[in-house]
Amino acid sequence: MREISFDTETTGLNPRGGDRLVEIGGVELINHVPTGKSFHVYINPERDMPVEAFNVHGLSEEFLADKPKFADVADRFLDFVSDATLVIHNASFDMGFINMELERAARRVILNAQVLDTLELARRKHPMGPNSLDALCARYGIDNSRRTKHGALLDAELLAEVYLELIGGKQTALSLVVETDGSGQDGADGEIGGSLVSRPARQRPVPLNPRLTDAELKAHQAFIGGMGDDALWKKYGL
Secondary structure, X not given: OEEEEEEEEEOOOOOOOOOOEEEEEEEEEEOOEEEEEEEEEXXXXXXXXXXXXXXXXXXXXXXXXXXXXXXXXXXXXXXXXXXXXXXXXXXXXXXXXXXXXXXXXXXXXXXXXXXXXXXXXXXXXXXXOOXXXXXXXXXXXXXXXXXXXXXXXXXXXXXXXXXXXXXXXXXXXXXXXXXXXXOOOEOOOOOEOEEEEEEOOOOOOOOOOOOOOHHHHHHXXXXXXXXXXXXXXXXXXX
16 A cells, blocks of 8 residues: 655645645655655745745745746656555645646646545544644654754655554554465465465564562462472473
């Protein structure tokens, strides 16, 4: 399963009122694991930068003047996204800008069915809030000290960590996969050329300290000692 943790920066709040994209950042996840592959681009918005927006992300007109226009990166962006699910915090905001820019560039828009909103996930899981990205980082102990200003790629990286926590944390318990032999032949129960394999959970790097006291261990050994030489416990050295 391919997903992309995704964020944008803009010149303002209204994509239909003249505001434009200035930055796109995306981080690829495969089966909820970051692959290290990302997409990042600054965009010339072809307009001025309101001071309110500059104070949020720090991207000036001068900095963006020599950056590509959205139409110049639209195909590269769509190739990266492909059919992956876009994981976005407050998706309606970012998708409003993305689809506005795609329409202006005469490219296909991205449908809601391809989008997962982590703000909705967070509100269901933590109905009392707060559920901003910074608040969720604090809740889950994710270091966001680099986030002195908003940045699309950094925010996408932080969101990827938050998303994994929202769906249950980073622990992988038992993974059941179908391993194929490459023959493409169906098995007896309809599974295609493979068998179901269980993979054990990752082990702790440092074992937990024993919870039994010395007195409890001695009492247990005395109990086993009175059961005779044929006791099942002794076969396993317990």
